Amino acid sequence: MIEYRLATEKDEKKIAELHHDYINKGFLSELGINFLELLYKAMIKSNEIVCIVAEKENEIIGFVSGAIDLKKFYKEFLKENFLKATFKIFPKVFNPKILLKIYETIFYPIKINQTIPHAELLSIVVKKEYQGKNIGEELFKYLKKEFKKRGVSEFKVIVGENLPKAVKFYEKMNGKLIGKIEVHRGNISRIYGWKIWLTNFATFYQEGISFFYYFYLDFQ
Ligand SMILES: CC(C)(COP(=O)(O)OP(=O)(O)OC[C@H]1O[C@@H](n2cnc3c(N)ncnc32)[C@H](O)[C@@H]1OP(=O)(O)O)[C@@H](O)C(=O)NCCC(=O)NCCS
Numbered sequence: 688m689i690e691y692r693l694a695t696e697k698d699e700k701k702i703a704e705l706h707h708d709y710i711n712k713g714f715l716s717e718l719g720i721n722f723l724e725l726l727y728k729a730m731i732k733s734n735e736i737v738c739i740v741a742e743k744e745n746e747i748i749g750f751v752s753g754a755i756d757l758k759k760f761y762k763e764f765l766k767e768n769f770l771k772a773t774f775k776i777f778p779k780v781f782n783p784k785i786l787l788k789i790y791e792t793i794f795y796p797i798k799i800n801q802t803i804p805h806a807e808l809l810s811i812v813v814k815k816e817y818q819g820k821n822i823g824e825e826l827f828k829y830l831k832k833e834f835k836k837r838g839v840s841e842f843k844v845i846v847g848e849n850l851p852k853a854v855k856f857y858e859k860m861n862g863k864l865i866g867k868i869e870v871h872r873g874n875i876s877r878i879y880g881w882k883i884w885l886t887n888f889a890t891f892y893q894e895g896i897s898f899f900y901y902f903y904l905d906f907q
Contacts, residue, residue, distance in 0.1 A: 691829050694738040699727040701747040709812040714788045722775040735760040737833045741822050749813035751826040755806050795870045806842035827860050835883045843880045
């Protein structure tokens with residue numbers, strides 16, 4: 688039996704390992720496992736982040752992480768962990784290429800058009816031997832449910848065009864292509880978006896606007 692649940696602090700090491708092993712083309716993995724552990728520890732604690740794990744017989748076999756407000760989380764993270772984070776990535780911190788990538792990673796939310804959803808699916812991983820068994824889909828659905836509970840009405844994912852399998856997965860999850868962005872120089876990423884229908888009356892007006900925006904995209 689596979690259990691899906693919110694991550695707790697004891698999961699940070701395993702999540703960091705999965706991220707490091709399976710998102711190895713991603714820039715965060717370049718910063719090393721110790722940095723990823725620090726990052727996921729802060730993510731699990733933060734109210735701006737949702738982190739969900741799939742667990743089978745006490746083994747973490749997959750996870751998904753998402754941000755309600757990534758800018759707020761980065762601010763929080765740097766305020767509380769600046770020295771520790773610098774120490775964890777030492778001596779890479781003196782490498783100008785790495786410094787540029789850190790800058791691009793922290794400041795890409797600013798480059799994004801304001802009509803694009805703020806909330807974001809950040810990473811999703813399922814261990815190789817469990818892939819193709821709908822675990823990724825279940826994690827995705829759980830994240831959507833958690834976002835909804837926290838009042839998020841739409842979210843996005845940014846995925847490199849050099850990751851065709853991940854692109855296929857997000858398309859299979861019915862993501863709508865809503866834009867492209869160059870987060871790191873020379874690497875084009877796609878932005879996929881999802882709508883979550885909230886039942887709360889106060890959000891009705893906001894949902895109406897974004898419904899018409901997505902409708903408009905269909906006819907572009
Ligand atoms: C992407 C990933 C999380 C998908 O997890 P998964 O558990 O294998 O996916 P599921 O079994 O839930 O598949 C759901 C749907 O997506 C499709 N899909 C999943 N992986 C796919 C692949 N590699 N190629 C094509 N389609 C794929 C499946 O066809 C499936 O639809 P179906 O049930 O109609 O066949 C997993 O492959 C993974 O961990 N990849 C490495 C890390 C990664 O690239 N993460 C994304 C970037 S952060």
